[in-house]
Amino acid sequence: MTSEMWLSDDKLNHLRTIVGDPDFSSTKYTFVKELARGGMGTVYLAEDRELNRLVAIKVLNTTEVTDDLRNRMIREAQIIARLEHPGIVPVHDVGTLPDGRVFYAMKFVRGSRLDEYTARNASLKDRLRKFQAACDAVAFAHAHGVIHRDLKPQNIMIGSFGEVLVLDWGVAKILPEPDPPWSAVPWHRFGQSGGKPPHSKEWSNTSAGTVVGTRHYMSPEQARGEIDQLDERADVYSLGAVLHFLLKDQPKVSKAAKAISLKARANAKEERYSSASELSADIGRLLDAEPVSAYRENALEKVSRWVSKNRFLILLVLAYLLMRIFLAFTSRR
Numbered sequence: 001m002t003s004e005m006w007l008s009d010d011k012l013n014h015l016r017t018i019v020g021d022p023d024f025s026s027t028k029y030t031f032v033k034e035l036a037r038g039g040m041g042t043v044y045l046a047e048d049r050e051l052n053r054l055v056a057i058k059v060l061n062t063t064e065v066t067d068d069l070r071n072r073m074i075r076e077a078q079i080i081a082r083l084e085h086p087g088i089v090p091v092h093d094v095g096t097l098p099d100g101r102v103f104y105a106m107k108f109v110r111g112s113r114l115d116e117y118t119a120r121n122a123s124l125k126d127r128l129r130k131f132q133a134a135c136d137a138v139a140f141a142h143a144h145g146v147i148h149r150d151l152k153p154q155n156i157m158i159g160s161f162g163e164v165l166v167l168d169w170g171v172a173k174i175l176p177e178p179d180p181p182w183s184a185v186p187w188h189r190f191g192q193s194g195g196k197p198p199h200s201k202e203w204s205n206t207s208a209g210t211v212v213g214t215r216h217y218m219s220p221e222q223a224r225g226e227i228d229q230l231d232e233r234a235d236v237y238s239l240g241a242v243l244h245f246l247l248k249d250q251p252k253v254s255k256a257a258k259a260i261s262l263k264a265r266a267n268a269k270e271e272r273y274s275s276a277s278e279l280s281a282d283i284g285r286l287l288d289a290e291p292v293s294a295y296r297e298n299a300l301e302k303v304s305r306w307v308s309k310n311r312f313l314i315l316l317v318l319a320y321l322l323m324r325i326f327l328a329f330t331s332r333r
Contacts (some may be wrong), residue, residue, distance in 0.1 A: 023057045026098050029057060029105065036062070041073065041168055045108060050090075055092060060101040076170045077104035079146055087137025089157075089165050109162040116151035118246060124253070127246045128287055130156075133164035135280035137238055141166075143233045144278055145175045149230070151238035153245055154219040169314075171212040173230060179285050217241045220267050233269040236279055238262025240272070256286055259295035 022044060029046040032054070036043045041058045048055050058076075060069055074094060081091040111117075112136075117125055119208040133157050138148060148155075149171045157165045213222050219237035221229050243261045247253050249293050262281050266272045273279040282292045289309035291297055297305065307314065 003216040009236070013202070020260070022057075022103070023098050024057075027095060027103075029055065032106050032145060038168065038170070038174060040069070043159065046105070048105070052182055054070040055105045056108045056109045057103050057105045062101075064071055065100045065102070072170070073102040073104065075154050077158065079172050079174070080104075080106070080282075083141050083144060083169075085140045086163065087140070087165055089167060099177055109157055109163075109165055110226050111158050111163075112205050113154050114156040114158060114242070115245070116274065117158040124247075124250050125287065128257075128283055130158060130164050131246055132287070133241075135276045135283065136243070137164065137166045138235055139276035139280060141172075142235070146230055147173050147175060147230060147235050148238070149173055149234065150213050150217075150221065151235055152214050153242055156242070173227075175231065213238070221267065221269060231269075233272050233274055236274075236276055237266075237269070237278060239276060254286070256295040256297075258291045260286065260292060263294040 021031055024046060028050045030049055032047060034042060035045050035056060037208055038061075041060050042059045043056050046057045047053070048056055048158045058073075060073055060142040061288050062069070077091050077094045080088060084090065087263070089106050089109060091104055094103070096102055096277050114130065117130070122130075134151075138151065141148060144167070145218075148166065148169060150168060151166070155166065155168045157167055160167060212218075212227075215223075217238045219230075219234040222237075231322060240263070243264060247257060247261060260279070263271070264273055264279055273282070278293075282294055285292045
């Protein structure tokens with residue numbers, strides 16, 4: 001005779017909290033597995049039962065949900081939802097779990113982080129192309145008044161089709177703008193925000209002196225906690241640090257490439273690229289074997305770059321000349 005032990009709902013919920021698996025029972029999602037865990041939230045793989053597709057769901061780590069934590073999660077979802085760009089993962093849904101934790105669902109991207117991708121010996125040109133795509137996504141965010149503040153290889157994803165996506169906008173800052181485009185968004189639909197748009201002071205400010213970001217990738221002013229002084233050039237510094245990471249294990253790196261990295265990582269923000277789009281443009285010129293703004297070539301380097309860029313044409317002309325010489329020599333015999 002077998003005995004059965006029944007657990008109350010309260011005990012089941014307590015066990016879920018212990019093992020860390022979120023309770024999606026009140027939503028249209030079914031838990032599959034954990035994907036990644038960060039400081040504020042954990043990302044899970046789940047199935048959308050209504051649309052029969054896999055999604056990634058970010059959930060607050062703690063069940064002790066404060067208004068500040070709840071607002072931060074909703075704010076992050078709203079920021080990403082407004083940044084409709086191929087290089088930024090789209091948000092599908094936002095809601096609250098039975099234990100009070102806020103979650104938001106987004107597109108599930110199959111692929112690997114930039115640091116994992118480059119560890120598989122991606123060529124320098126491929127790395128630079130992926131980096132340029134990340135710069136373009138960040139430039140788009142800047143154009144919409146958003147700075148990321150935590151750019152690093154672990155927050156850049158390379159999808160299975162080679163697409164580049166910038167992730168984790170949890171500590172993003174909204175720059176003040178006189179007539180923001182966010183005003184048309186019905187923020188009250190998200191409930192907890194009280195209808196306040198994310199560019200308002202209540203949403204966008206982090207206390208002065210607070211350090212957000214990742215060591216070795218944050219700008220000097222960010223490391224000093226100068227929150228009010230941060231602008232697009234803080235992200236430019238972080239992108240420069242990402243570029244340095246991509247270049248450091250390469251045996252042959254041009255002086256131009258090193259100069260771009262150094263300019264982006266200048267200690268004084270006035271000496272950096274003024275924008276992510278300007279940095280992207282210099283990477284484009286580097287890939288096209290054109291002179292870059294960060295480095296002044298000497299005459300020999302100009303010739304060397306021209307030769308490198310036009311090797312096929314030069315070989316074609318040399319082959320033609322050799323053929324003419326050969327024909328002229330044989331015709332005299």
